[in-house]
Amino acid sequence: MPSSETISITMTPEQLRAVRESVEAGEYASTSDVLSDAVRLWQRRRRDDAERLNVIRARIRRSLDDPRPALSLEEVDAHLEALFAQAENDASRA
Template identity: 55%
Template sequence: MSEKLTITLPAEMLALIRRQVEAGRYASTSEVLREAVRVWMRDEEEHAERLAAVRARIKRSLDDPRPAVPLEEAFARVKAHAERLSRSG
């Protein structure tokens, strides 16, 4: 099912769309906009997946039964690791 939609675009966007149609890359302005919406939908889905992965990692970290590392110790570990990397590189 389709529904007709009226939108307002800046002149630069409209000119770009028309050039793509005139060049034969797309059959119509509607086809250009459908492709743009498909790309946007895919980006939104990928963003949601990345966000879910981050949330899962945070949850695993919060649920980890091991004791927390004190901040000073964490910084010392990072510094020692960086020093090892600089010596080996």
């Protein structure tokens, strides 16, 4: 098991109460276990956020590297109008 280090943290009374209630309810063995779980969740969220950001960056890069010519505002409007008309037509058939 990796070595551990003792730290001091400051929590609001509500946060501390929630941690203690969780331990008292038997959800965790100790406050340390609660906080370790919270840090693991925080790390997972950061990884997930980084992955989503990488996907967004890749999409932006593909868009910037797209060799097709840019559309004018009028072309975009016409394309959107056609898509909306098709969606309305499909909805009326259903």
